[in-house]
Amino acid sequence: MAYYHICPKCGAHLDPGEKCDCREKEEKFRKQEEEIRKVIRTERSGQMVLVL
Numbered sequence: 001m002a003y004y005h006i007c008p009k010c011g012a013h014l015d016p017g018e019k020c021d022c023r024e025k026e027e028k029f030r031k032q033e034e035e036i037r038k039v040i041r042t043e044r045s046g047q048m049v050l051v052l
């Protein structure tokens with residue numbers, strides 16, 4: 001009998017005790033986005049300006 005659980009977030013089949021990496025990936029993506037927001041500023045005109 002196959003025993004696994006399904007990640008409630010992404011639906012991936014995981015072994016018991018295995019942690020899905022989708023959350024980690026999401027976190028990584030969020031951090032990348034944050035980094036980008038730090039260096040890119042959107043002006044009122046809607047133009048994106050790179051802040052150095």
Ligand SMILES: [Zn+2]
Pocket residue numbers: 007008009010011012020021022023
């Ligand atoms: Zn997942």
